[in-house]
Amino acid sequence: MRKKRIGKFLYLAPRVLSILFIIFLSFFSLDIFGNNYTFWEILTGLFMHNIPSLVLLAILLISWKHELVGGIVFILAGLLYSFLTLITASMDGFQWYYFSWNLIISGPAFLIGILFFINWFKKNC
Numbered sequence: 874m875r876k877k878r879i880g881k882f883l884y885l886a887p888r889v890l891s892i893l894f895i896i897f898l899s900f901f902s903l904d905i906f907g908n909n910y911t912f913w914e915i916l917t918g919l920f921m922h923n924i925p926s927l928v929l930l931a932i933l934l935i936s937w938k939h940e941l942v943g944g945i946v947f948i949l950a951g952l953l954y955s956f957l958t959l960i961t962a963s964m965d966g967f968q969w970y971y972f973s974w975n976l977i978i979s980g981p982a983f984l985i986g987i988l989f990f991i992n993w994f995k996k997n998c
Contacts, residue, residue, distance in 0.1 A: 883995065887943060887988035891933045894981045899926045925950075940993035947986030951979040 902922030905915055929950065936943025955975055962971045 951982035
């Protein structure tokens with residue numbers, strides 16, 4: 874009985890964490906409000922800010938059944954963000970907050986990717 878709970882937890886953990894992570898990323902788009910933008914500029918800004926969230930949502934829908942896709946893409950997303958942060962740090966000079974940004978965004982992406990890989994491995998063994 875305990876084994877089923879662990880299995881269900883491992884099945885649900887990357888999916889629930891993905892949803893929470895996507896919602897977290899979507900909160901960054903709220904900075905569009907408070908400026909004197911027109912309705913269409915706000916809509917455009919919200920869409921542009923939420924492109925990464927929409928891409929990750931599409932990946933989550935695919936990963937729900939195909940865990941390998943989620944494992945690969947979420948880890949690649951974490952690596953991409955780390956790489957982009959490194960480029961920014963090299964251009965602007967390293968600041969301590971670049972490390973925290975990287976940890977806050979890439980950390981959950983790596984964790985979700987690893988959990989999807991564990992699910993895929995358990996399913997195929």
